Amino acid sequence: MKNLSPRHFLTASSIALLVALSAAHAQQPATSQADAAQAAANDNKPLAAADSTARKEQVMPETFADLVEQVSPAVVNITTTSTVASPIAGGPQLPEGSPFSDLFREFGFPGFPQGPDGSPRGGPMQEQRSNALGSGFVVSADGLIVTNNHVIEGADEIEIEFFSGKTLPAKVIGKDDKTDIAVLKVESPQPLPFVKFGDSDKARVGDWVLALGNPLGQGFSASTGIVSARNRALSGTYDDFIQTDAAINRGNSGGPLFSMDGEVIGVNTAILSPNGGSIGIGFSMASNVVSKVVDQLEEFGETRRGWLGVKIQPVTEDIAESLGLAEAKGAMVTDVPTGPAADAGMKSGDVITNFAGGEVKDPRDLVRRVADAPVGEAVDVTVQRDGKPLDLKITLGRRELAEGGESAKPGKPGEASPSKLMGMSVTEVTPELAAEIGIPTDSKGLVVREVDPEGAAADKGLAPGDLITEAGQRPVVSMADLSARIDEAKEAGRKSILLMVRRSGEPRFVALPIG
Known part of the structure; x- marks a missing residue:
C-alpha cells in the first residue's frame, strides 16, 4: 500500500465547502489601490484596518497582491543628505604631523582636516554632499513616520518619497540609539495613508510575513x-x-514587516550575511518594543525609561538549588548601589520574582518591563529572601539620568599563602594585596590565587584575582568563615554553596558544588 498524504482524503462535503468559499471570494468586489488609500485618508483610519481580533490558522495565500495594494501607500523611501570631508583631487597628501600642515591651511585649504586636539593632519580636504537611502512607514494621518535611527544618523537633510511619487522634506522628532528607532514628521496639506502597529507577541514561528x-x-x-x-x-x-x-x-532598513492582517509587527533593522546580501536571515525589531519608543519620542522627543537601580544575573539551576528555590527563574540581585531599589530596602542576594503584578522570567524580561514602566511611579516588587517572599514598593527613577559609572582596575593574583578548596586556591585579602589587584585597601574577603582548569571553580568561570565577599549569603573574611558556611550548607542538605564574586568591581553570584 502506498503512503497517502492527507490531501488524498478530501470528502465530498469538504470539496463542496471549498467550492462555496471560492465562489464567495470571487463575488467580492475588487478595491483598487488608489481607492483604498483615499478611503483610509478620508476616514482617518489606518490601512488594512479590518477586524483581526480573532486569531485564525494561517494558510498559504494564493497571492499577496491584495495585501500589498492595501498597505503600500503608507510605505516610504527615505533619502538623506549629509556633508562629508574628502581629499581634494590632485592636492598634496601630507603625512600625519607634517610641519607643512599649517602652511597649506593658510594658502587656501580651509577644509584641511584636524585631529582631536584641533591640530591639522593628513592631506587637504574638501566638503562633499553624500546621499544615503533607507525605508520607513507612516503611522499617522498627520505625517508621523517611523524608520531606523541609523538611516537618518548624521543627516543634514531628509527627503521622503511616497508610493505615489510625491516627495516631502522631513524633520526629526526624536531618535533612540538603544533600539535603533527614529521618528520623523512631514507636513502634508492632505491626510496621509498610514498603517498601525500590531501585537508582535502574537506572531508565531511559521506565520507568513510581508516586508516592504x-x-x-x-x-x-x-x-x-x-x-x-x-x-x-x-x-x-x-x-x-x-x-x-x-x-x-x-535599503530595507526602517521598513515595515507586516502580518497577514496588514499590521506592522516589526521594523526591518539588520541582516546576518557574509556577503552583504540577503541569505534568508533578517531581523526586525518587534512592534511591542517599537510602539512604546515611538509614543515617547512623539510626546517628549526622547525616551524616558524606568530605572530600578540594581545589577542582576540569571538564576541558574545550581543557584536555585543552593537557595532552595523550586524553579530556576527570576532575576538575582548582585549589587544594589544608591538608587530606588536601595531606598526601598532591596539587598544583594534577593531574587526578583514578580514586578508590577507580573512574574519575572529572567533578567532580560525584567529589564524590558522596568524600562516600559512609568518613571516616578511606585510599583510592587516581590523578592525571595532567605527562602521567603518579601513585598517591596519601589518608586522608579529614570534610566537616562542614572546611566554611567566607573570601572575598576583589572585584578591580578596576590602573594599571600593560599588554601585550596572547591577547585581553587584562595587567600585572605590584605591592604597590600588589595592595592595590587586594584580594589579599595579596606576590602574584605578572599582572593582567588589559582584555579584548577579541570575543577568546579573553572567550570563556573572563576579566575585568579576574583574577590569572594560572601558565601551562603553571609560575609566571609577568612578561610574559617568559608569553611563554616560550607559546613552549614552541607548540614542543610545543599549540594552547592552560593558565592558572591567580584571581578573588576562587578559583582555576580556563582554556585559551586560542595559534594
Whole structure:
C-alpha cells in the first residue's frame, strides 16, 4: 500500500465547502489601490484596518497582491543628505604631523582636516554632499513616520518619497540609539495613508510575513517569508527581534514587516550575511518594543525609561538549588548601589520574582518591563529572601539620568599563602594585596590565587584575582568563615554553596558544588 498524504482524503462535503468559499471570494468586489488609500485618508483610519481580533490558522495565500495594494501607500523611501570631508583631487597628501600642515591651511585649504586636539593632519580636504537611502512607514494621518535611527544618523537633510511619487522634506522628532528607532514628521496639506502597529507577541514561528521597502536603492519592493524565530537578542539592552527569511537587504532598513492582517509587527533593522546580501536571515525589531519608543519620542522627543537601580544575573539551576528555590527563574540581585531599589530596602542576594503584578522570567524580561514602566511611579516588587517572599514598593527613577559609572582596575593574583578548596586556591585579602589587584585597601574577603582548569571553580568561570565577599549569603573574611558556611550548607542538605564574586568591581553570584 502506498503512503497517502492527507490531501488524498478530501470528502465530498469538504470539496463542496471549498467550492462555496471560492465562489464567495470571487463575488467580492475588487478595491483598487488608489481607492483604498483615499478611503483610509478620508476616514482617518489606518490601512488594512479590518477586524483581526480573532486569531485564525494561517494558510498559504494564493497571492499577496491584495495585501500589498492595501498597505503600500503608507510605505516610504527615505533619502538623506549629509556633508562629508574628502581629499581634494590632485592636492598634496601630507603625512600625519607634517610641519607643512599649517602652511597649506593658510594658502587656501580651509577644509584641511584636524585631529582631536584641533591640530591639522593628513592631506587637504574638501566638503562633499553624500546621499544615503533607507525605508520607513507612516503611522499617522498627520505625517508621523517611523524608520531606523541609523538611516537618518548624521543627516543634514531628509527627503521622503511616497508610493505615489510625491516627495516631502522631513524633520526629526526624536531618535533612540538603544533600539535603533527614529521618528520623523512631514507636513502634508492632505491626510496621509498610514498603517498601525500590531501585537508582535502574537506572531508565531511559521506565520507568513510581508516586508516592504527600498532594497539597494531599487525603489519600492515587496518580499515574503515566514517568522523563523522569536525573541532574538543581538547586542542591545532592549533587543527583541523577530527573525524572518523574507528577503531583507541594504535599503530595507526602517521598513515595515507586516502580518497577514496588514499590521506592522516589526521594523526591518539588520541582516546576518557574509556577503552583504540577503541569505534568508533578517531581523526586525518587534512592534511591542517599537510602539512604546515611538509614543515617547512623539510626546517628549526622547525616551524616558524606568530605572530600578540594581545589577542582576540569571538564576541558574545550581543557584536555585543552593537557595532552595523550586524553579530556576527570576532575576538575582548582585549589587544594589544608591538608587530606588536601595531606598526601598532591596539587598544583594534577593531574587526578583514578580514586578508590577507580573512574574519575572529572567533578567532580560525584567529589564524590558522596568524600562516600559512609568518613571516616578511606585510599583510592587516581590523578592525571595532567605527562602521567603518579601513585598517591596519601589518608586522608579529614570534610566537616562542614572546611566554611567566607573570601572575598576583589572585584578591580578596576590602573594599571600593560599588554601585550596572547591577547585581553587584562595587567600585572605590584605591592604597590600588589595592595592595590587586594584580594589579599595579596606576590602574584605578572599582572593582567588589559582584555579584548577579541570575543577568546579573553572567550570563556573572563576579566575585568579576574583574577590569572594560572601558565601551562603553571609560575609566571609577568612578561610574559617568559608569553611563554616560550607559546613552549614552541607548540614542543610545543599549540594552547592552560593558565592558572591567580584571581578573588576562587578559583582555576580556563582554556585559551586560542595559534594
